[in-house]
Amino acid sequence: MDAARAVAAVTAGETLDDAFARMSDGLSDNGAAVRDLAYQCLRAHAGIDRRLAVLVPKPLREADRQALLRVALCRLEARPDGAHTTVSQAVDAARALGGDRFGGLMNAVLRNAQRRHAELEAAVAADEAARLQHPAWWLDRLRADHPDDWAGIAAQGNSHPPMALRVNRRRSTVDAAAAALAAAGIGAQAHGTTGLLLDKPCPVSRLPGFAEGVLSVQDLGAQGAAALLDVAAGQRVLDACAAPGGKACHLLEAADVDLLALDHSEARAQRIADNFARLGLPGRIAVGDAARPDDWWDGRPFDRILADVPCSASGVVRRHPDAKWLRRPKDIAQFASQQRAILDALWRVLAPGGKLLYATCSVFRAENQDQVAAFAARHPDCRRLTLSGAPDLSLLPTAEHDGFYYALLQKAADAA
């Protein structure tokens, strides 16, 4: 029932994070299972809806009932061996929500789903959006932007995300942290000087050293930012879109920099403060709009800027499956214009010779390559620095890391 409430909230336009934050007090003891089911249902949304359209051609007017049908069908598909339990629990939940009539409908829908399984599979196979579990416009964009890789990107978008950790180098090393995890029965592989990829996800409460600030949860792709920005002790560094602070904390762990973490959301800025406190890091925090430096800038230029701008999140869609269903095609152009305004404003506060790392967790060119090329064309004092020999670094999602895009821009030393 709770998973259905969360799914209904998303179909009404709310993000899954916001829905769960609102519901958190009322969530039952099996909160993790509820979350899993809601995520699973949203990952598979198009496929589930295609099946439902065959079974119940006219969607129910009541969003909560339609969501309960979705969640029940999703669970039935995911766990065919537990079908008996799924049907009985779903019918009970339907009765509680809509009386005997809705209970009867639920029973009929699930029994029919079992009986007409082959027909439903054929309907899904014939519909690309349902089969690949992404909206058609999203698939079109992936295909246009990544002619060779689009199907793999979509498949990763439907997978369970990996869980990676960052070791706080001020408090431990990758080897020592891996040994502590192994002693706690948690398997992990080292990646570089700070990364650990867990063999399987695990609650942070089980991670030795998490509460003490030895470890943070951070995707391996996101961990690329700190090294790419090339920070050194004493530099003035701005993290312009910083919440919840993952990359800001990494920058502070990497070097003794004077870091300002900015975010336009006061509530999200509090999460930066919580992370600085847990990790014992000395960053400063400001609430403000990165596109309006006059409101928060003290007039002293920054040597390094991280612009981890708001974006479609198309590279991390397996972590935020609601994004596939909440976004509309026109949103991409809106993100691009927001990103453009932020980049142009931040360029003003970068010192001559300073570097700005542009970052997104998107795989769409309009927010990545096209955005940076247009910026460089607008700013003659911008030089694009190579990343591993390429003009930029486009990480497509894999089993090990999420999708990220990075471009490093340097301001001419003689810029006004």
Ligand SMILES: C[S@@+](CC[C@H](N)C(=O)[O-])C[C@H]1O[C@@H](n2cnc3c(N)ncnc32)[C@H](O)[C@@H]1O
């Ligand atoms: C991709 S997230 C940043 C993730 C963060 N860098 C990390 O590694 O933990 C983007 C952030 O930008 C913030 N944001 C969006 N628009 C902004 C703006 N105009 N000025 C400042 N922050 C903004 C959002 O609140 C969000 O926290």
